[in-house]
Amino acid sequence: MNLYEPTPGQQVFGLHLPDYDELQGCIRCGRCLPVCPTYQQTQLEMFSPRGRLSLLRAVEDGKLALTDGVEDHLYHCLDCRACNTVCPPGVRIGELIVRGRVAIEDKHPRPFLIKFMLRHVLTGAERAALLSGPLRLVQALRLDRLAAAVLRHVPGPVGRRLGELIELAPHPGRPLARELAEVEPATGPQRHRVAFFLGCMMNVAMPDVSRATVRVLRRAGCDVLTPRGQACCGAPHDDQAMLDFSRDLARKNIALFEPLLDEVEAVVTDCAGCSGALKEYAEWLHDDPEWRERARRFSAKVRDVTEWLDAIWPEELTPVHRPATATYHDPCHLANLQNVRSQPRRLLGRVTGLEMHPLPDSHPVRCCGSAGIYNLTHTDMSRELLDRKMADVAATGAEVVVSANPGCLLQLEWGRRLTGQPIVVKHVVEVLDEGLNGQAQGDPRPRG
Numbered sequence: 001m002n003l004y005e006p007t008p009g010q011q012v013f014g015l016h017l018p019d020y021d022e023l024q025g026c027i028r029c030g031r032c033l034p035v036c037p038t039y040q041q042t043q044l045e046m047f048s049p050r051g052r053l054s055l056l057r058a059v060e061d062g063k064l065a066l067t068d069g070v071e072d073h074l075y076h077c078l079d080c081r082a083c084n085t086v087c088p089p090g091v092r093i094g095e096l097i098v099r100g101r102v103a104i105e106d107k108h109p110r111p112f113l114i115k116f117m118l119r120h121v122l123t124g125a126e127r128a129a130l131l132s133g134p135l136r137l138v139q140a141l142r143l144d145r146l147a148a149a150v151l152r153h154v155p156g157p158v159g160r161r162l163g164e165l166i167e168l169a170p171h172p173g174r175p176l177a178r179e180l181a182e183v184e185p186a187t188g189p190q191r192h193r194v195a196f197f198l199g200c201m202m203n204v205a206m207p208d209v210s211r212a213t214v215r216v217l218r219r220a221g222c223d224v225l226t227p228r229g230q231a232c233c234g235a236p237h238d239d240q241a242m243l244d245f246s247r248d249l250a251r252k253n254i255a256l257f258e259p260l261l262d263e264v265e266a267v268v269t270d271c272a273g274c275s276g277a278l279k280e281y282a283e284w285l286h287d288d289p290e291w292r293e294r295a296r297r298f299s300a301k302v303r304d305v306t307e308w309l310d311a312i313w314p315e316e317l318t319p320v321h322r323p324a325t326a327t328y329h330d331p332c333h334l335a336n337l338q339n340v341r342s343q344p345r346r347l348l349g350r351v352t353g354l355e356m357h358p359l360p361d362s363h364p365v366r367c368c369g370s371a372g373i374y375n376l377t378h379t380d381m382s383r384e385l386l387d388r389k390m391a392d393v394a395a396t397g398a399e400v401v402v403s404a405n406p407g408c409l410l411q412l413e414w415g416r417r418l419t420g421q422p423i424v425v426k427h428v429v430e431v432l433d434e435g436l437n438g439q440a441q442g443d444p445r446p447r448g
């Protein structure tokens with residue numbers, strides 16, 4: 001790969017980054033290097049936050065041609081935002097890299113299949129659920145395992161990669177979107193009223209986790225209002241440089257939830273990627289005079305479910321787990337982006353029987369390699385990061401690995417299958433739900 005094609009003094013292509021001035025804010029101190037997962041793996045400047053900013057600046061200044069190498073480096077970023085948390089002048093590195101992807105989209109468009117899936121399938125929980133029927137049939141007939149086994153013996157990297165993709169596919173349950181009543185009343189003493197945002201991935205890949213979320217919210221005294229026709233949060237589209245599309249999805253969700261905002265205390269979701277995106281709507285639509293205030297009002301009400309439950313947990317509720325050691329993996333978009341770190345830990349601290357063993361590198365978080373569709377588009381780097389994460393998990397001695405984002409849970413579950421570690425992988429709300437219902441007393445059973 002020829003990354004540099006220097007063309008001294010000649011303007012090759014102007015990125016026209018709206019935040020060019022912010023690019024100049026990097027003082028090249030290097031604080032972001034040791035926390036960047038791709039730099040940790042490669043020890044190469046071009047795989048670091050500082051290196052990526054230098055690339056963008058060189059292209060914008062006309063000192064570097066816009067080669068495939070530039071695109072490759074921008075998309076090798078996990079968008080984990082660990083770098084943002086340590087940068088002394090506060091350069092919003094992750095956001096600038098996404099802006100850079102948008103700026104190069106004309107010359108280096110994303111692959112057709114990715115765009116097709118994002119435009120036509122991953123547009124909302126109900127549409128995404130169309131995938132789950134065929135997938136469930138294929139998995140019930142075990143055709144997926146057969147295909148993965150055959151592909152593993154095909155020479156070359158393509159067969160291996162396809163086999164891995166098939167192994168990564170979630171085992172979906174019955175989708176939840178059409179099952180939830182518009183109002184699910186509190187089952188404990190009614191104290192709160194919340195709106196529920198159901199993410200596409202939660203509905204397709206982990207509907208039982210979201211069922212647990214609604215049960216726990218109700219037990220904690222919440223009426224749960226779920227409006228029909230929710231759009232995708234837009235995070236995957238934003239990540240893949242489809243900014244216009246992600247903003248349209250944001251407007252749809254704001255318009256849908258707006259009539260409820262006066263009667264609910266919060267808009268709650270159990271997907272950390274979604275809560276991060278919903279909170280960013282205020283920034284996404286800041287330059288749109290018609291939507292700026294509406295987006296600000298909506299984003300101000302958004303709470304990740306761990307954040308919300310921690311704030312309102314009734315003292316009389318005590319979840320009970322069989323005695324077990326556990327560890328918590330922070331989703332990047334919950335910890336690095338939203339600074340929600342202590343809340344899930346406090347919730348898990350309420351569970352009698354669980355003994356928490358911390359993972360290293362939890363501030364800032366080191367990504368597990370899931371990162372939206374990164375584990376599909378950059379499988380090798382993703383696997384390296386997963387291997388490190390699973391080694392860290394093993395070192396804690398934990399039997400239960402808890403997280404709060406569907407991408408992380410699927411990635412960790414994949415790691416469990418690859419390594420054969422004797423662990424179970426769970427969402428925080430599953431641990432709470434099982435603990436409240438006396439279901440976490442027996443031997444751990446792996447998911448899927």
Ligand code: SF4
Pocket residue numbers: 035036037038039048049052076077078079080081082083084093094
């Ligand atoms: S967002 Fe994550 S992967 Fe990307 S440059 Fe920052 S630390 Fe590195």
Ligand code: SF4
Pocket residue numbers: 025026027028029030031032033049050053086087088089090091093
């Ligand atoms: S921490 Fe910030 S200022 Fe320092 S090198 Fe990284 S991006 Fe530049």
